[in-house]
Amino acid sequence: MVYLPLFISLSWVIMGSTQNLELQTPPLDFKDTTEASRIVTESIIERVPVKYMESTVKSALTFLISQRENDWGWRNDTSKVLTALRLMQSYEDLEALLPNTLEIQLSSKQMEIEIVIKLWRHHEIPISPSRLAEYCLALSALCYDPRQFHGHDLIGTLQHQEAQHDLDFAYVTLAACTARAHIRKKQIRRLLDIANTAKDHNIDTVAMTILALRCIVMDHRHRNLQHSLRRPSISLAKQQQSDGGFGNIYNTALVIQALDDLTELKSYWNKSAAKTYLEFRQDPDGAYTDAGLTSDVLLALIDRGLGGIRLMECGRHDNDYENNVEIEGLTKSLSSHGNDSEIRNVTVTYTLWIGSNITENFTSSLTAPRNTSFYSIMQMAMELDPHFTFEASEWPNGHYVHTLAGFKEEPMGYNYWLLYRLPELPDPSAPPANQLVAPVGVDDLLIEEGDHYLFWYKKL
Ligand SMILES: *[C@@H]1O[C@H](CO)[C@@H](O)[C@H](O)[C@H]1NC(C)=O
Ligand SMILES: *[C@@H]1O[C@H](CO)[C@@H](O)[C@H](O)[C@H]1NC(C)=O
Ligand SMILES: *[C@@H]1O[C@H](CO)[C@@H](O)[C@H](O)[C@H]1NC(C)=O
Numbered sequence: 001m002v003y004l005p006l007f008i009s010l011s012w013v014i015m016g017s018t019q020n021l022e023l024q025t026p027p028l029d030f031k032d033t034t035e036a037s038r039i040v041t042e043s044i045i046e047r048v049p050v051k052y053m054e055s056t057v058k059s060a061l062t063f064l065i066s067q068r069e070n071d072w073g074w075r076n077d078t079s080k081v082l083t084a085l086r087l088m089q090s091y092e093d094l095e096a097l098l099p100n101t102l103e104i105q106l107s108s109k110q111m112e113i114e115i116v117i118k119l120w121r122h123h124e125i126p127i128s129p130s131r132l133a134e135y136c137l138a139l140s141a142l143c144y145d146p147r148q149f150h151g152h153d154l155i156g157t158l159q160h161q162e163a164q165h166d167l168d169f170a171y172v173t174l175a176a177c178t179a180r181a182h183i184r185k186k187q188i189r190r191l192l193d194i195a196n197t198a199k200d201h202n203i204d205t206v207a208m209t210i211l212a213l214r215c216i217v218m219d220h221r222h223r224n225l226q227h228s229l230r231r232p233s234i235s236l237a238k239q240q241q242s243d244g245g246f247g248n249i250y251n252t253a254l255v256i257q258a259l260d261d262l263t264e265l266k267s268y269w270n271k272s273a274a275k276t277y278l279e280f281r282q283d284p285d286g287a288y289t290d291a292g293l294t295s296d297v298l299l300a301l302i303d304r305g306l307g308g309i310r311l312m313e314c315g316r317h318d319n320d321y322e323n324n325v326e327i328e329g330l331t332k333s334l335s336s337h338g339n340d341s342e343i344r345n346v347t348v349t350y351t352l353w354i355g356s357n358i359t360e361n362f363t364s365s366l367t368a369p370r371n372t373s374f375y376s377i378m379q380m381a382m383e384l385d386p387h388f389t390f391e392a393s394e395w396p397n398g399h400y401v402h403t404l405a406g407f408k409e410e411p412m413g414y415n416y417w418l419l420y421r422l423p424e425l426p427d428p429s430a431p432p433a434n435q436l437v438a439p440v441g442v443d444d445l446l447i448e449e450g451d452h453y454l455f456w457y458k459k460l
């Protein structure tokens with residue numbers, strides 16, 4: 001069990017209070033998903049020498065390491081620091097200063113614990129979209145798939161609500177794109193709107209929007225948007241001030257990351273001058289105020305901005321991503337393949353299994369319009385057959401089913417209801433594998449012809 005430290009912390013989280021966990025896939029169920037999606041970070045990147053500002057980079061890095069707490073985290077900056085450290089791993093000159101693999105793993109564990117606690121408490125203290133985006137980017141940089149964070153789809157959560165502020169929105173979209181999740185047309189349109197009115201927006205918002213759009217055009221399906229980057233990029237470059245900066249340290253670091261290697265912009269701004277601006281604003285101890293801002297600046301100085309995370313070598317194949325995208329966006333892509341203007345009825349089956357040894361089973365076959373949610377199917381089934389009576393609690397992101405057929409989840413005994421979506425009627429002699437656990441909650445699961453749903457009450 002590689003995940004022992006987290007396992008322990010998860011156990012206490014769960015024993016403390018499970019009703020707060022809004023994962024329909026319980027968090028302990030991570031053997032299949034997480035092990036598979038996490039790629040050992042050893043095979044990293046070819047190493048290259050640092051090109052610029054070696055002493056500035058080294059003293060900033062030394063400051064970061066000095067700020068590490070006994071729990072291997074950096075208070076509320078753990079995710080930003082980890083992202084920066086991971087991106088710096090491509091520089092051979094920095095190797096001696098960087099934490100070793102084990103240390104990075106300990107810090108990653110600390111971050112995972114932070115995320116789990118935040119998810120667990122999120123109805124008391126909501127996780128801000130930008131904070132969640134920060135975690136997702138760090139997970140991606142560390143070669144974890146944020147869409148399968150111990151069975152929880154963080155990107156789904158992130159995309160569930162549209163961020164109000166343009167800066168947060170751009171940051172969230174960058175995080176989703178970096179994780180190679182599906183970016184909706186509506187999101188792309190909003191980014192383009194911001195980019196096209198760059199003059200009316202703050203520098204950081206425009207820079208983040210350009211980072212998000214540059215990530216999106218890496219997808220071959222959106223190559224055609226490349227041209228729309230030109231004008232906002234030029235407009236941003238032209239805002240460089242005579243001191244080389246873009247108003248403040250954060251903006252300057254972000255603009256350097258956004259414009260980075262866009263060679264056609266060379267005549268509109270002076271990148272070295274922007275870096276010199278940063279160099280002169282470093283504190284004597286190597287810091288830029290705190291660990292978070294220091295990490296932002298480091299990304300700019302090493303020429304590996306947030307935009308580079310998607311390109312990191314994690315030993316995955318593009319196919320893996322495509323498959324994940326398919327699963328994640330299954331309901332959406334299936335319905336978009338069909339003819340949406342045509343309402344037709346489909347038939348699905350809905351089965352309950354009780355006990356790890358399947359001591360009881362009930363199956364019902366139901367017909368409903370194609371895009372009905374599985375939650376509605378459950379309500380229909382309940383009306384038709386009392387065996388399918390259920391109780392659910394309501395969370396901001398939907399219903400959490402905790403009781404079915406009179407069996408209530410028992411966190412203490414590790415008995416949970418797991419929901420599967422299957423291509424065939426479930427067969428007790430060949431129970432489904434954990435990969436077939438439904439990727440989304442009961443409200444977001446829209447039925448398609450030939451779906452077979454199974455709720456299985458089992459011990460984890
Ligand atoms: C991080 O913590 C510091 C001090 O503990 C606080 O000033 C800052 O606002 C926090 N930042 C965030 C994003 O929570
Ligand atoms: C860019 O800035 C650097 C450092 O401030 C300066 O040495 C250089 O001459 C500038 N380049 C141009 C083309 O202005
Ligand atoms: C969808 O169905 C409608 C009505 O049945 C039809 O007019 C339309 O051409 C169909 N669209 C596609 C893309 O098949």
Ligand SMILES: *[C@@H]1O[C@H](CO)[C@@H](O)[C@H](O)[C@H]1NC(C)=O
Pocket residue numbers: 343344345367368369
């Ligand atoms: C779909 O099913 C409902 C009842 O389940 C029925 O009233 C309706 O006519 C059906 N629609 C089609 C197109 O078959």
Ligand SMILES: *[C@@H]1O[C@H](CO)[C@@H](O)[C@H](O)[C@H]1NC(C)=O
Pocket residue numbers: 356357
């Ligand atoms: C389930 O089956 C296993 C072996 O097939 C047996 O050891 C175990 O006691 C059974 N559990 C229950 C609750 O019946």
Ligand SMILES: *[C@@H]1O[C@H](CO)[C@@H](O)[C@H](O)[C@H]1NC(C)=O
Pocket residue numbers: 360361362426427428
């Ligand atoms: C369901 O359980 C009954 C016994 O109660 C058994 O005969 C039947 O084969 C089971 N069917 C399925 C599909 O699990």
Ligand SMILES: *[C@@H]1O[C@H](CO)[C@@H](O)[C@H](O)[C@H]1NC(C)=O
Pocket residue numbers: 340341342343371372373
């Ligand atoms: C299902 O599709 C119809 C027509 O496309 C639409 O009016 C309806 O709102 C959809 N229902 C859901 C639950 O998406």
